[in-house]
Amino acid sequence: MQWSELQRDPKGVAALADKGAVRVRRRDGDALLLIKEEQARQSTQGALIAARTLRIWARLQPDQVREVLREEFAWLDLLPVDGQAEFVTDFVRKVETASELNRWSVLEQMMYEWRSTAEIYADPELFQALTRPIDGEDHGPVPPPVMD
Numbered sequence: 764m765q766w767s768e769l770q771r772d773p774k775g776v777a778a779l780a781d782k783g784a785v786r787v788r789r790r791d792g793d794a795l796l797l798i799k800e801e802q803a804r805q806s807t808q809g810a811l812i813a814a815r816t817l818r819i820w821a822r823l824q825p826d827q828v829r830e831v832l833r834e835e836f837a838w839l840d841l842l843p844v845d846g847q848a849e850f851v852t853d854f855v856r857k858v859e860t861a862s863e864l865n866r867w868s869v870l871e872q873m874m875y876e877w878r879s880t881a882e883i884y885a886d887p888e889l890f891q892a893l894t895r896p897i898d899g900e901d902h903g904p905v906p907p908p909v910m911d
Contacts, residue, residue, distance in 0.1 A: 764788070769797075810862035814855075821855045828855070838881040846884075850877050875910045
């Protein structure tokens, strides 16, 4: 529904929200999602349970988790084996962090960074340029990658 409908008939919108999520479109901004607080809490709790289960599975069967993630993210094959193991650890941790905070951009940023790393491994010239010694030059701190 449109923002103006929410302003005209808030009780009607609340009644719709009692039945399920309501997307409120605005001309001057991103759409809003109106849901009941209990539904949001349950979603967060469900994500946290799934994340903790993934952490336990990754601890007990790290190779199996790595293989599942390699099926989903083909670019993992470009990383060395120790990099793949580090990705799995980072992935599991970020899923848990994102679910605890309900901030999935944490996971999205981590995926962007690892995908960027895989792109570096895919380009031998770039890999060579980025891994060669700097000859004592200090170019200062390197900022983290930022998604476009």
